[in-house]
Amino acid sequence: MSILVLNGPNLNLLGTREPGIYGSTTLAEIEAMCRALGAELGHDIAFVQSNHEGALVDALHAARTVHDGVIINAGAYTHTSVALRDAISATGLKAIELHLSNTHARESFRHVSLIAPVCVGVIQGFGPDSYLLALRAMAGILARAST
Numbered sequence: 001m002s003i004l005v006l007n008g009p010n011l012n013l014l015g016t017r018e019p020g021i022y023g024s025t026t027l028a029e030i031e032a033m034c035r036a037l038g039a040e041l042g043h044d045i046a047f048v049q050s051n052h053e054g055a056l057v058d059a060l061h062a063a064r065t066v067h068d069g070v071i072i073n074a075g076a077y078t079h080t081s082v083a084l085r086d087a088i089s090a091t092g093l094k095a096i097e098l099h100l101s102n103t104h105a106r107e108s109f110r111h112v113s114l115i116a117p118v119c120v121g122v123i124q125g126f127g128p129d130s131y132l133l134a135l136r137a138m139a140g141i142l143a144r145a146s147t
């Protein structure tokens with residue numbers, strides 16, 4: 001099966017700025033980790049990042065006929081985007097929200113997620129391992145859906 005890992009704004013800067021919050025691992029390194037685990041789990045991994053809300057919506061629409069599940073770190077759009085929430089809902093794809101940081105331990109405006117209600121679950125606070133935990137969770141979801 002095929003899993004889309006979708007990344008939102010500013011995540012292309014990972015590993016280059018604010019290592020105290022987001023660590024020193026780059027997005028390219030996270031992509032490599034996801035691809036390695038995807039191969040182990042027997043799933044294809046597509047890895048996309050955009051700083052543009054509409055491009056993320058387009059990627060979700062395109063995923064509908066191509067991928068079986070979506071793992072999304074929507075970045076700051078998590079807390080603001082009705083459009084992303086509607087797109088996840090409209091695709092009908094199983095989605096998992098993930099974050100590197102524990103947003104509940106940060107500013108109050110990060111405590112709200114507009115996309116969480118349309119996701120199967122949320123994984124956050126484990127740094128790059130959040131991606132691997134989300135992939136394992138998605139593999140379980142897809143395995144259960146196919147039996």
Ligand code: CA2
Binds near residue numbers: 017099102
């Ligand atoms: O913890 C996460 O994964 C976040 O989705 C990251 C977003 C933030 O707005 C969310 O509340 C939580 C921000 C990503 C910014 O990434 C940067 C990376 C390096 C330097 C600066 C920003």
